[in-house]
Amino acid sequence: QVQLVESGGGVVQPGRSLRLSCAASGFTFSTYAVHWVRQAPGKGLEWVALISFDGSNKYYADSVRGRFTISRDNSKNTLYLQMKSLRPDDTAVYYCARATGGSYRHGGDYWGQGTLVTVSS
Amino acid sequence: DIQMTQSPSSLSASVGDRVTITCRASQSISSFLNWYQQKPGKAPKLLIYAASNLQSGVPSRFSGSGSGTDFTLTISSLQPEDFAAYYCQQSFNTPFTFGPGTKVDIK
Secondary structure, three states, rough: OOOEEOOOOEEOOOOOOOOEEEEEOOOOHHHHEEEEEEEOOOEEEEEEEEEEEEEEEEOOOOEEEEEEEEEEEOOOOEEEEEEOOOOOOHEEEEEEEEEEHHHHHHEEEOOOOOOEEEEEE | OOEEEEEEEEEEOOOOOEEEEEEEEEEOOOOOOEEEOOOOOOOOOOEEEEEEEEEEOOOOOOOEEEEOOOOEEEEEEOOHHHHOOEEEOOOOOOOOOOOOOEEEOOO
């Protein structure tokens, strides 16, 4: 069955860096685009970034562009989110989500359970 | 960036009620509109993609309609497991913005 498992969250001081991972299984990871979406405590969903199936195209929310980098290793079936210059408003649960049918345009059909990032001194 | 609004922000309904949630985009997004359901402490679940396409495994009481800037999610007969938050998301242009959500609770 399709599974996405995020890891790497934790408590980090403002200005520091953190790398999240999303391990995929149960499908051919290398043929699917993948999203990162976050949710601040008690708030709504915020789309963060998208990477194409082969990593050649990457897209970012304005709030993270220049600070976050999305990448993937298809040989390891793993998606990454490198986060730098973290700010308190980056505090959120971070989800990875598989692009529905491989298409950028149809949302995310499978989601991980999320990993919590807390940015605080 | 495309801004998404939803109405109402919350509603109270009874089991068996017909429920309609509206989503509006700040510019035309054709039919690139997705709907999600989220329960507390859980990841979102895709219900509808491309405005009116029911995701596999989603009950047929859920339906979506609309194009351009105005979209609707309808639950034809609310069930106990449907009490949750609902979000729309445009996937016409990046950033793929979400609406602020609609919370459906028990009357």
